[in-house]
Amino acid sequence: MSKTSRTSITMPTTAKKDSIIEIRAIAQHDMESGFRYTESGKLIPRDIIRTFTCTYNNIEVFKADFYSGIGANPLIIFTTVAVESGILEFKWIGDDGYEAVNQARITVS
Amino acid sequence: MNRLTTFSLGGIYLILVNLINIGMAEAAQTLQQSSYDLMSAENKAMQDDSSLNPAMFWVGDGETLWQQKLGPLNKSCNTCHGDAKKTMRGTATQFPKVIKGKLQTLEGQINQCRVSAQSAPALAYESKDLLALTAFIAFQSKGLPITVSENSVNAPFMKKGRQIFNERMGQLNLSCAQCHEDRAGLKLGGSLIPQGHPNAYPIYRLEWQTLGSLQRRLRNCMSGVRAQQFEYGSSEMAQLELFLMSRAKGLPLESPGVRP
Amino acid sequence: MQMKKESQYYRRHWLKQVQGLGLLAMGFCMNPLNVFAKKEDADEAIQKITGGAAVKEGKVTLTIPPLVENGNLVVLKVSVDSPMTANDYVKTIHVIAEGNPLPNIFTVYLTPRSGTANITTRVRLADSQTVWAIAQMSNGSFWKGSADTLVTLSACTEMV
Numbered sequence: 001m002s003k004t005s006r007t008s009i010t011m012p013t014t015a016k017k018d019s020i021i022e023i024r025a026i027a028q029h030d031m032e033s034g035f036r037y038t039e040s041g042k043l044i045p046r047d048i049i050r051t052f053t054c055t056y057n058n059i060e061v062f063k064a065d066f067y068s069g070i071g072a073n074p075l076i077i078f079t080t081v082a083v084e085s086g087i088l089e090f091k092w093i094g095d096d097g098y099e100a101v102n103q104a105r106i107t108v109s
Numbered sequence: 110m111n112r113l114t115t116f117s118l119g120g121i122y123l124i125l126v127n128l129i130n131i132g133m134a135e136a137a138q139t140l141q142q143s144s145y146d147l148m149s150a151e152n153k154a155m156q157d158d159s160s161l162n163p164a165m166f167w168v169g170d171g172e173t174l175w176q177q178k179l180g181p182l183n184k185s186c187n188t189c190h191g192d193a194k195k196t197m198r199g200t201a202t203q204f205p206k207v208i209k210g211k212l213q214t215l216e217g218q219i220n221q222c223r224v225s226a227q228s229a230p231a232l233a234y235e236s237k238d239l240l241a242l243t244a245f246i247a248f249q250s251k252g253l254p255i256t257v258s259e260n261s262v263n264a265p266f267m268k269k270g271r272q273i274f275n276e277r278m279g280q281l282n283l284s285c286a287q288c289h290e291d292r293a294g295l296k297l298g299g300s301l302i303p304q305g306h307p308n309a310y311p312i313y314r315l316e317w318q319t320l321g322s323l324q325r326r327l328r329n330c331m332s333g334v335r336a337q338q339f340e341y342g343s344s345e346m347a348q349l350e351l352f353l354m355s356r357a358k359g360l361p362l363e364s365p366g367v368r369p
Numbered sequence: 370m371q372m373k374k375e376s377q378y379y380r381r382h383w384l385k386q387v388q389g390l391g392l393l394a395m396g397f398c399m400n401p402l403n404v405f406a407k408k409e410d411a412d413e414a415i416q417k418i419t420g421g422a423a424v425k426e427g428k429v430t431l432t433i434p435p436l437v438e439n440g441n442l443v444v445l446k447v448s449v450d451s452p453m454t455a456n457d458y459v460k461t462i463h464v465i466a467e468g469n470p471l472p473n474i475f476t477v478y479l480t481p482r483s484g485t486a487n488i489t490t491r492v493r494l495a496d497s498q499t500v501w502a503i504a505q506m507s508n509g510s511f512w513k514g515s516a517d518t519l520v521t522l523s524a525c526t527e528m529v
Contacts, residue, residue: 006169010160020484028166030318033493035470061482069466069474069493071442072318073163077489081482149434151444299521300438315439316523333525369438369523 005029007102009090014107015082025052026075027092027100033068049074049094057086082108141360142293144303144368152315156367164244164313164365167237167320171245174238180228186242189226197249202256202362205266205351212266212347216243216322220342234341240320244311247364254361255308257354270352273345279336300369305330306357307350309366316369323350407472411465411501414472418463418503419511429514431464431502433494440494440520445474449486449504449512453479459486461505468498494520 010024027049034046046068054062061080080088085108092100145153155161175186175193190196204215213221219242220231232239259267274285288297289305296302310323317325324346328338339345415424432446449459458481464474474492486504494500497519504512 006166008160008165024160026160026163028163056482059482061480063478065476067473067475068471069469071491071493073166075161075489075491076477077487078477079484079487081484083482149436149438151434152438155442155444300523314523315442316526318441329525329527332527 003096003098004100005098007090007092007100009088009102009104011088011104011106013105014109017082017084017108019082020079021082021106022077022079023054023088024075024077025054025090025102026073027052028073029092029094029098031066031068031070031072031074035068047095047098049092049098051093052076053091054078054080055089055091056080057084058089082106084108141306141357142304143306143308143360143363145309145363145366147301147303148367148369152367152369155313156309156363162313162365162367164311164320164367167241167244167311168248168365170237170241171243171248174242175245179223182228184227186222189222193246193249197246199250199253199256201247201250201364202253205257205347205354207262207266212263212344212351214324214342214347214350215246216324217342217347219243219246235322235325240311240322243322244320244365247311247362250362251364252361254359255354255357257351258358259355263351266348266351267355269345270348270350270355273349274352274356279331279334281334281336283334285330305353306360307353308357308360309363309368311364312366312368314368320365323353407469407498408467411467411472414465415463415501415503415513418465418505422509422511424503424511424513426513428512429462429502429504431500431514431516433500433516433518435518437494437518437520439523440496442491443494443518443520444489445492445500446487446489447502447514448488449502451486451506453481453483453485455481456507458483458507459504460507462486462488463503464492465501465503466492466494466498467500468494468496470495474500494518496520 006028008026012021015021029049030047031049032044032047034044034048036044038044048068048070049066052064052066052074053060062078064076066074085106088104088106090102090104092098145156148156159165172193178185178188186193201215204218205212207213208218208221216234216239219239223229224231232242277284277287285305288302293302293304307323310326311320312326313320314326324339324341327346327349331338339349428450430448430450432448433443437443445464447462447464449462451457451459453459459479461476461478463476465472466474475490477488479486499515499517501513501515506512
């Protein structure tokens with residue numbers, strides 16, 4: 001059974017052609033590191049988001065691999081060139097069948 | 110030096126000392142400080158920018174829950190209270206307050222509504238849903254000053270709360286006041302001791318890596334002095350909250366805040 | 370008589386050496402951070418990335434607050450000096466922590482369409498330590514930068 005959670009994208013809705021835009025992507029996720037123990041001494045298994053990708057009109061323009069050292073409710077801020085109008089799609093994939101998708105539209109003039 | 114000069118000088122000295130003391134006392138009373146001021150620039154930015162504040166996810170969840178129809182009468186919070194942006198504005202700055210003879214915290218009142226108005230089960234303390242609703246409601250008062258003060262109705266509870274604050278507790282035999290009044294601004298280990306105002310709750314505490322309530326934080330304080338922790342939803346918790354909020358009167362609400 | 374004295378001397382000498390070794394071992398075990406092991410893991414992780422190729426210092430700026438109030442969520446910025454054109458851009462950036470139980474924190478993959486090689490995220494730092502950022506350029510070269518930080522603990526937690 002796939003699980004998912006809230007995500008949030010912050011980026012401009014319009015941009016001048018070939019300008020550089022900043023994108024902030026954050027997902028609600030505990031990012032259980034796999035290094036914590038319960039009170040009775042049992043190891044809590046790892047449960048993290050492992051990859052984040054951004055596609056721009058279906059072309060991958062950014063990818064990140066996350067490991068246990070990424071903080072809970074992971075945030076990533078990166079840039080991309082506003083080449084054309086269209087849809088940016090964001091995908092988070094993680095342990096235990098986790099998957100989350102978000103989208104944003106940009107108008108480039 | 111003759112007697113007249115001595116007395117005059119003595120008199121002038123006493124007047125000056127009293128003026129200085131009055132001035133200092135007044136200054137001390139108005140010198141409330143939110144623990145926001147003690148945070149690093151990065152953590153302040155995390156709180157201030159909703160695109161960076163993880164607590165905003167809970168606010169979003171709360172907004173959804175506000176609309177959720179529950180119980181045999183199929184009622185949501187929205188059914189009675191309408192648009193929270195309007196009806197809940199200022200609400201969080203007034204809690205805890207005495208409602209129908211009982212001292213209620215915001216969480217307590219949410220549960221009271223669920224049980225009596227919606228005929229739905231109460232939400233467990235620190236559950237995702239209760240935190241989300243509390244965060245959503247508190248968020249509607251963001252920036253507004255805390256208005257809780259002593260009045261004839263809450264006086265007996267306020268007295269108890271003040272007592273708890275000033276009473277030594279735990280194996281370390283410390284009172285809240287000893288750290289947060291007498292030693293606020295000094296250091297405990299590597300951290301600065303804050304005045305301990307509850308003006309940002311619920312908070313995304315970095316230590317917890319999640320959102321939590323004031324009562325959770327108070328329980329942390331109590332485990333810090335090795336004291337028996339007050340139970341969630343207990344009357345002692347409500348009394349202490351009441352006193353803390355009145356002590357923070359005037360400070361703007363920062364909810365949902367970020368704290369280390 | 371003479372031989373007995375000599376063997377006693379050698380025995381004493383040998384005991385002294387064992388004692389010295391014991392103290393050395395104890396010193397290693399008593400190292401509160403046991404940092405040596407983690408730094409080796411970090412070096413090994415970096416080796417895996419570079420395949421043993423030379424890594425030059427420069428171009429990579431890693432920014433972490435020098436004093437961290439809580440290691441659970443630390444803002445980390447990495448910035449690599451590059452024109453980010455089709456012929457000259459940053460392909461990957463790896464961030465490695467010397468003091469974490471697992472050295473790799475994250476890796477980003479960039480393209481000429483990235484515009485900049487500026488990344489911000491929030492990481493967990495288990496302890497005061499040095500963090501490394503290794504960047505690989507489109508021409509295959511490796512560059513590195515680092516930052517040191519002190520991590521303090523919160524007061525009054527849940528752990529009794």
